[in-house]
Amino acid sequence: MSATAADLAVASLLAHGIDTLYALPGVHNDYFFDAVFRAGDKIRTVHSRHEQGAAYMALGAALATNKPQPYAVVPGPGLLNTSAALLTAYSMNAPVLALIGQIPDGDIGKGLSHLHEIKDQAGIIARLVDFSARVKKPEEASALIAQAIQSLYSNRPGPAALECAIDMWGRKSTDDKIAAPLPARQPALDEDAIKQAGKRLAASKRPLIVCGGGAQGASAEITKLSEMLQAPVLGYRRGRGVLSSKSPFSVTLPLGRELWGEADVALGVGTHMLYPMMHWGMDDKIDVIRIDADRDEPARIHEPAVSLIGDAQIILQRLVEILPSHLSKRDARADEMRGRHAKMNQRFEKITPQKAFLDAIRDELPEDGILVDEVTQMGFAARLMLPVYKPRTFLSPGYQDNLGWGFATALGAQDARRDVPVVSINGDGGFLYTANELATAMRHRIPLTAIVFSDGSFGNVRRIQEEQFGNRLIASDLANPDFVKFAESFGAAAERARNAEELRAALRRAFKRRDGPTLIDVPVGPMPSPWEFILMPRNRGV
Numbered sequence: 001m002s003a004t005a006a007d008l009a010v011a012s013l014l015a016h017g018i019d020t021l022y023a024l025p026g027v028h029n030d031y032f033f034d035a036v037f038r039a040g041d042k043i044r045t046v047h048s049r050h051e052q053g054a055a056y057m058a059l060g061a062a063l064a065t066n067k068p069q070p071y072a073v074v075p076g077p078g079l080l081n082t083s084a085a086l087l088t089a090y091s092m093n094a095p096v097l098a099l100i101g102q103i104p105d106g107d108i109g110k111g112l113s114h115l116h117e118i119k120d121q122a123g124i125i126a127r128l129v130d131f132s133a134r135v136k137k138p139e140e141a142s143a144l145i146a147q148a149i150q151s152l153y154s155n156r157p158g159p160a161a162l163e164c165a166i167d168m169w170g171r172k173s174t175d176d177k178i179a180a181p182l183p184a185r186q187p188a189l190d191e192d193a194i195k196q197a198g199k200r201l202a203a204s205k206r207p208l209i210v211c212g213g214g215a216q217g218a219s220a221e222i223t224k225l226s227e228m229l230q231a232p233v234l235g236y237r238r239g240r241g242v243l244s245s246k247s248p249f250s251v252t253l254p255l256g257r258e259l260w261g262e263a264d265v266a267l268g269v270g271t272h273m274l275y276p277m278m279h280w281g282m283d284d285k286i287d288v289i290r291i292d293a294d295r296d297e298p299a300r301i302h303e304p305a306v307s308l309i310g311d312a313q314i315i316l317q318r319l320v321e322i323l324p325s326h327l328s329k330r331d332a333r334a335d336e337m338r339g340r341h342a343k344m345n346q347r348f349e350k351i352t353p354q355k356a357f358l359d360a361i362r363d364e365l366p367e368d369g370i371l372v373d374e375v376t377q378m379g380f381a382a383r384l385m386l387p388v389y390k391p392r393t394f395l396s397p398g399y400q401d402n403l404g405w406g407f408a409t410a411l412g413a414q415d416a417r418r419d420v421p422v423v424s425i426n427g428d429g430g431f432l433y434t435a436n437e438l439a440t441a442m443r444h445r446i447p448l449t450a451i452v453f454s455d456g457s458f459g460n461v462r463r464i465q466e467e468q469f470g471n472r473l474i475a476s477d478l479a480n481p482d483f484v485k486f487a488e489s490f491g492a493a494a495e496r497a498r499n500a501e502e503l504r505a506a507l508r509r510a511f512k513r514r515d516g517p518t519l520i521d522v523p524v525g526p527m528p529s530p531w532e533f534i535l536m537p538r539n540r541g542v
Contacts, residue, residue, distance in 0.1 A: 004138060004171060005164060006164075008178065009035070010039050012142040012178055012179060013043065015178050016145070016181050018067075020043065022072075023048070023054055024049075026078060028074045028078075028115075028166045029074060031169035032072065051081035052408065052433075053411075055073070056409045057409070057412030058070060059094055059096055060395065064412070064416050065417065069097065073101070075163070079121065092213055093156065093213055094157075095152035096159040098160070098162070100164075102166065105165035130158040130160060131148055131161070134163040135162060135163070138174075149181065157214075189314070194322060195322060196305075201229060201267065201326075204229070206264050207267065208260060209226060209231050210266055210268045210273055212268075214291075218242070218313040222269065225320055232256070234256035234259070236256070238271075241388040241391045241393050251337075252383065253384060257536050261280070265287045265288075268292075274399070281538035288304040290306070293309070293311065293312070353527050357503060360504040361503070366421065369420050370410075370423070371424075372413060373397075374405070375402065377455075378527075379425060380534065382394075395413060406425070406426055407434045408437045410448055421510075423507075424448060426453065435486070438492055438519070445515055446517060447516060447518075448517045449517070450517065452519065458475075494521070495520060496522075
């Protein structure tokens with residue numbers, strides 16, 4: 001027997017259909033990377049310039065494909081540099097697999113001051129993922145890879161992490177068997193609960209469907225259910241694209257709030273329902289039905305009338321099957337919804353500058369193209385106004401909403417989906433978190449189009465200081481490079497667009513380039529606040 005723990009780990013990744021590794025190598029993982037090298041062209045390594053870049057790229061690839069995406073880094077500071085991305089993956093239920101090095105196996109926990117040693121690394125990791133383990137002998141490597149990947153899609157989906165010591169990677173195994181992929185674990189369908197849900201939905205007069213990231217795999221079922229019930233579908237951030245914006249029943253946050261105030265039954269699919277249930281309020285005139293992967297989720301805020309636990313697509317398929325037996329003919333609501341959209345669009349005129357730029361992006365980006373937002377004025381507006389036509393084409397960081405996530409995440413999405421254009425929208429503040437990864441984009445010829453809306457400040461921070469703190473401005477102004485020259489210094493294509501029409505033309509040119517990244521700098525001033533459309537008062541139980 002000649003296989004090492006590293007050989008078995010790499011073979012197991014290949015057995016699970018994984019052909020790309022995002023990574024920043026280091027001495028703790030040398031044997032692992034040697035095994036990757038010996039695998040030849042079966043697995044490709046995309047190496048970043050910072051560990052956070054590798055982890056965010058794996059996150060973007062996972063979100064764009066829903067396939068397992070691994071990254072590998074050294075322990076201690078390497079792990080901690082990826083922690084924001086791993087936390088974001090957890091909050092987004094993304095199938096990211098973290099492969100983390102360790103100090104020598106026999107010295108773990110002894111505090112001997114080894115290179116990159118950190119107290120209780122396993123404990124830190126366990127707080128960021130759903131499944132974690134350490135390879136304690138080489139024979140375990142393959143089985144643990146299989147268990148980790150199984151966990152990415154089982155029960156509450158989300159990231160997994162494996163540790164392996166510097167000396168364990170190179171140890172020979174007494175068993176070269178490669179573990180077969182394991183099926184995802186799912187609870188049995190609760191037929192009684194599904195029937196209860198069907199009866200309540202069929203009896204409803206003003207149903208509302210609320211979608212989160214857990215509904216991304218159930219677009220066809222949500223679309224059918226919306227048609228059957230004549231039910232609007234609210235999608236915000238992670239829920240965008242589940243129902244195409246071409247449907248008049250597809251709504252975002254502000255119109256969703258209006259409909260929440262009228263609804264008698266709300267079906268939440270793969271969502272925490274934080275905005276509706278906590279911000280907009282509850283009363284005894286609305287019944288809530290929840291579909292969640294996590295058994296602990298439905299009752300966190302308010303006990304639902306019916307709780308359905310498991311994979312949303314499977315549950316909704318069954319719900320669509322049984323609903324016709326309870327459902328009578330319903331009044332068509334499409335014209336009503338078109339009228340409500342028209343009124344909301346008039347309200348959106350308050351944020352016209354953002355809308356003009358978003359219209360340019362939407363008009364040039366193909367329907368299956370992907371947009372990755374950021375914690376910026378344009379990102380906030382995109383969550384409200386950008387039409388989204390397909391699942392997994394609007395990537396937004398969910399409740400972590402962490403500044404600086406966007407550019408490197410978009411690189412991963414574009415690397416994994418080279419068949420479609422990907423656009424990253426950034427503010428100048430968030431972009432410089434991972435702008436160094438332009439080097440990675442050039443090295444691996446990733447054809448991402450990144451737009452930087454540069455206003456010379458942390459715009460949202462500045463507005464709050466102006467409006468709520470008597471214009472006492474502190475730590476909100478920025479010193480920026482010339483972003484065009486900055487990108488060109490890496491060899492990337494770059495240009496400046498000073499208005500929406502110039503942005504349209506720049507995007508057309510960018511999408512024709514498929515051999516490397518493009519940066520478009522868009523200088524802007526302060527933009528109108530979008531917050532009246534996001535943080536809205538209660539309209540139930542007041």
